[in-house]
Amino acid sequence: MLLRNKIAPILSARPLQVLARLFLGGIFIYASLDKIAHPQEFAGIVANYGILPDFLITMPALVLPWLELIAGLCLVSGLWVRSAAFLLSLLLLVFILALGFNAARGIDLSCGCFSSTVADKENIYMLIFRDLLFLLPGLLIIFFYREKKGS
Amino acid sequence: MLSREWPLPFFKGMRMKKKNYLQMLLMVLASLVIGLGSNYFSRKPLPLFREMPAAAPAVSVSGFSEADVDFVRQFSADPGIVLLDARTVENFEHGHIPGAASLPISRFDEFFPHLQERLRAARMLIVYCSGWTCPDSHELALRLFQKGLKVLFLYKGGMEDWLEKGNAVEK
Numbered sequence: 001m002l003l004r005n006k007i008a009p010i011l012s013a014r015p016l017q018v019l020a021r022l023f024l025g026g027i028f029i030y031a032s033l034d035k036i037a038h039p040q041e042f043a044g045i046v047a048n049y050g051i052l053p054d055f056l057i058t059m060p061a062l063v064l065p066w067l068e069l070i071a072g073l074c075l076v077s078g079l080w081v082r083s084a085a086f087l088l089s090l091l092l093l094v095f096i097l098a099l100g101f102n103a104a105r106g107i108d109l110s111c112g113c114f115s116s117t118v119a120d121k122e123n124i125y126m127l128i129f130r131d132l133l134f135l136l137p138g139l140l141i142i143f144f145y146r147e148k149k150g151s
Numbered sequence: 152m153l154s155r156e157w158p159l160p161f162f163k164g165m166r167m168k169k170k171n172y173l174q175m176l177l178m179v180l181a182s183l184v185i186g187l188g189s190n191y192f193s194r195k196p197l198p199l200f201r202e203m204p205a206a207a208p209a210v211s212v213s214g215f216s217e218a219d220v221d222f223v224r225q226f227s228a229d230p231g232i233v234l235l236d237a238r239t240v241e242n243f244e245h246g247h248i249p250g251a252a253s254l255p256i257s258r259f260d261e262f263f264p265h266l267q268e269r270l271r272a273a274r275m276l277i278v279y280c281s282g283w284t285c286p287d288s289h290e291l292a293l294r295l296f297q298k299g300l301k302v303l304f305l306y307k308g309g310m311e312d313w314l315e316k317g318n319a320v321e322k
Contacts, residue, residue, distance in 0.1 A: 039190065039197055044293070048286045055200045062190050062197065066182035074178065083174035086167060109286050143164040 012144035020137035021085075025075030027134060028068040028088055031114050035065035038116040045112035049098050050105075067091070075141075082145050089138035096131045099124055215292050218277050218304040220316045223248065231274040233266075235295075237287035238280050238310075246320035248279065248313055256280075256287045259294055270300055277304040282311030 010016070035042040043061035046052065052060065068091065074084035095113070102109055103124045110117070111127050167175075190196050226232045227250045234251040236243050243253040252269075254262050270276060276295065280287035292303045306312075314320070 036189075039193075040195070043197060048289070050284065058190075058197045058199050059187075063182050063186035066186040066189075067179060070178050070182050070185075080171075080174040080178070082167070083171040084178065086165075086171065087175050087178060105284065107284055107286070110290070 008144065011140060012146050017141065017145055020140045021075045021078065021081060024085065024088060024134065024137040024141070025072040028072035029076065032065040032068035032072065034115045035061075035112070036069065039065075041116035042112060045110055045116060048109050048112075049102060050107070051098055051101065064091075082142060082147070085138050085141035085145070089135055089142060092131050092135050092138060096128055096135075099128045099131065103128065215289070215296075215303050215305045218306045220306075220308060220312055220318070222304070223277060223279075223306050223313070224318065226275070226277065227251075233270060233273040233276050234306075235270075235276060235278045235291060236280070237278055237291040238285075242281065244322065246310075246322050248310070249319060249321040251279075251321075254278075254291060256291045256294070259291070263294075263298070267298075270295070273302075275302045275304065276300060277306050279306035279309040279313075282309045283307055285309060 039062055042065065043057050046061045047054070047057045067087070071084040071087045071091075074080045075088070099111070107124075109124070111122060111124075113127065113130075187199070190199075223234065227234055227248060234248055235254045236247045236251045237254060237256045238247075239255050239257065240253055243251075243255070247253070252266060254266060278288040278291045278295070280291075288305055288307070288309060292305055295303060308315075310320075
């Protein structure tokens with residue numbers, strides 16, 4: 001009851017929702033640009049994750065950045081908000097699993113999160129933590145976004 | 152709308168309507184079309200399905216030729232060939248393939264200028280890192296390739312394979 005009466009209204013308040021939308025959408029738009037510009041390098045990074053078989057590398061490398069951009073634009077512009085947030089949260093979940101899989105194997109790889117340069121390396125546990133943080137605004141939107149009537 | 156469902160189980164709040172699934176499907180389709188379309192019209196399109204490794208056993212996915220342990224052993228004493236260790240300096244000092252030079256990928260810009268002359272004079276470069284799964288040797292090969300160095304071999308087994316085959320290390 002406390003959740004329904006006290007917390008839920010705060011979490012679904014419009015300023016907070018707008019902030020979550022702009023934050024998550026902005027991050028994904030920013031993240032997609034370098035990868036869209038350098039598909040070949042990004043394909044190399046996807047290959048380094050060592051999860052997909054070699055012949056299946058190109059497809060996600062070409063399509064994922066566009067999906068990030070489109071869903072990010074949806075979030076920022078306020079169109080199809082819950083669907084876009086759900087999609088991006090799913091993507092984050094996939095990224096977290098892929099990073100976690102490699103952390104467990106002890107491989108320290110370049111993330112390919114925000115750039116397509118292999119030399120950009122960060123601690124893999126920090127990357128997982130960061131993705132988990134990004135998941136928060138996603139969940140906030142999925143659970144508490146209230147669609148305008150008639151849309 | 153959602154808050155009314157709240158005391159119910161957690162997943163209720165995540166429930167998506169048919170409309171939402173349709174929108175997601177549309178977003179995925181749009182990125183498929185744009186992603187693959189832009190590749191198709193790009194000046195340097197990527198092949199959609201890369202060749203299976205079995206079709207080209209001597210060349211790795213990255214396009215660099217691969218060296219095996221015998222190859223490395225055979226050439227490690229040759230002065231015209233430079234073996235490069237892509238691991239950290241600490242790892243290098245702890246033990247490396249005899250004759251190898253240290254060129255840690257994390258400090259590439261710092262180390263490369265000192266080695267540059269020797270690398271350009273070499274007939275062949277072989278790079279390695281800690282073992283089969285480490286990406287450092289591949290990254291190093293790419294960086295070297297970008298610097299214009301051409302005859303690059305990847306020793307994918309790296310230190311792991313070298314030690315497994317009972318070879319000596321240098322400290």
